Amino acid sequence: MQELLQYHVLKKENLDGLVTRLAKLQPLAAPVAKGDGNFAFASVHEAGEMTLDYVPTILPPKKYFLPPRETLLHFDVRRGMHVETVGDNQPLTLFGVHTCDIAGIQCLNMVFSERPRDYNYLLRKRLITVIGLECNGYCDANASCALVGASLPNGGYDLFLTDLGDRFLVHVNTQAGDDIVDTIKVFAPAAAGDLEALAALRERKRGTFRNEVALDPRKLPELFSRSLESPVWHDLDGRCLACGNCTLVCPTCYCFDVRDEFRIDLATGRRIRAWESCQSEPFALVAGGENFRKTRGSRQRHRYFRKFAYPFGKYHRFFCTGCGRCTRACMAGIKLKETLTALAWGQGG
Ligand code: SF4
Numbered sequence: 001m002q003e004l005l006q007y008h009v010l011k012k013e014n015l016d017g018l019v020t021r022l023a024k025l026q027p028l029a030a031p032v033a034k035g036d037g038n039f040a041f042a043s044v045h046e047a048g049e050m051t052l053d054y055v056p057t058i059l060p061p062k063k064y065f066l067p068p069r070e071t072l073l074h075f076d077v078r079r080g081m082h083v084e085t086v087g088d089n090q091p092l093t094l095f096g097v098h099t100c101d102i103a104g105i106q107c108l109n110m111v112f113s114e115r116p117r118d119y120n121y122l123l124r125k126r127l128i129t130v131i132g133l134e135c136n137g138y139c140d141a142n143a144s145c146a147l148v149g150a151s152l153p154n155g156g157y158d159l160f161l162t163d164l165g166d167r168f169l170v171h172v173n174t175q176a177g178d179d180i181v182d183t184i185k186v187f188a189p190a191a192a193g194d195l196e197a198l199a200a201l202r203e204r205k206r207g208t209f210r211n212e213v214a215l216d217p218r219k220l221p222e223l224f225s226r227s228l229e230s231p232v233w234h235d236l237d238g239r240c241l242a243c244g245n246c247t248l249v250c251p252t253c254y255c256f257d258v259r260d261e262f263r264i265d266l267a268t269g270r271r272i273r274a275w276e277s278c279q280s281e282p283f284a285l286v287a288g289g290e291n292f293r294k295t296r297g298s299r300q301r302h303r304y305f306r307k308f309a310y311p312f313g314k315y316h317r318f319f320c321t322g323c324g325r326c327t328r329a330c331m332a333g334i335k336l337k338e339t340l341t342a343l344a345w346g347q348g349g
């Protein structure tokens with residue numbers, strides 16, 4: 001009974017009513033078709049503007065939590081060390097976020113909650129409402145969400161919608177989600193039959209979503225512990241173009257650069273932070289000119305270890321959500337699933 005109270009039903013004919021009301025409460029972003037099979041999270045005002053049947057967007061919703069470029073503070077050196085911090089945080093509702101991208105947000109939450117905390121990130125996160133949407137089937141062959149345990153919902157959202165054919169079942173996970181259900185009168189109480197339909201759908205999903213790589217995910221940390229000198233990295237050294245696309249589109253990559261930009265008066269300016277990629281050659285350059293990851297293969301190795309090895313030891317989860325974006329974005333045709341398979345077989349990629 002208690003579980004039933006956490007669920008509501010949204011008839012599909014009421015979807016537009018929900019979306020238009022959400023957009024009136026605060027800015028709303030959802031997946032929007034951009035042509036050529038591409039999608040992007042963008043501002044919407046009604047359900048007709050968005051597409052709920054989509055492959056992962058070009059950039060993940062991380063762009064709202066950690067903007068590609070943000071001003072941290074303004075400074076004026078004529079007045080000594082005078083600085084004014086910038087807080088440009090706005091409320092936002094994200095609609096239709098898949099489980100892989102919710103997992104990506106959970107990873108970022110863990111990283112930026114560590115001390116010293118990143119208040120720019122955390123303040124922004126507090127203002128963002130996440131409404132998830134279940135994938136009932138694979139978005140495409142590049143996804144590996146089952147391998148990393150991201151094909152089923154696992155918290156990290158305020159509301160979560162599952163398409164049950166003629167209706168959505170809506171799971172309420174937070175007070176913010178409950179407030180939406182209370183405020184926007186388009187929901188009906190769920191019945192026991194709705195939960196049975198959900199259980200049947202999840203059972204079907206367990207048959208559909210299987211480890212996309214012939215690997216036991218529990219053995220991934222051990223696989224990486226013996227892969228430091230794998231020929232796979234030499235193979236990637238010859239193929240990778242070091243463009244950085246794979247990291248920029250990744251929902252869990254969070255590296256950034258901080259730099260000061262002076263205005264023409266050479267006295268005032270601003271400090272910005274912008275996304276940075278471990279695939280660029282100067283990324284691991286240190287004082288004295290030493291570069292710890294000179295080759296493209298060593299930088300690719302670092303990227304894979306940052307997804308499957310290091311965070312597993314620190315946070316007990318993979319920092320790959322199986323979204324497949326790195327594969328779709330790679331101009332050299334480097335495929336994450338192929339690389340993992342090659343590592344498992346001890347081969348070149
Ligand atoms: S490594 Fe690739 S598949 Fe994994 S989360 Fe990042 S972009 Fe997605």
Ligand code: SF4
Binds near residue numbers: 240241247330331
């Ligand atoms: S997207 Fe492909 S070519 Fe570009 S840095 Fe990543 S692996 Fe290398």
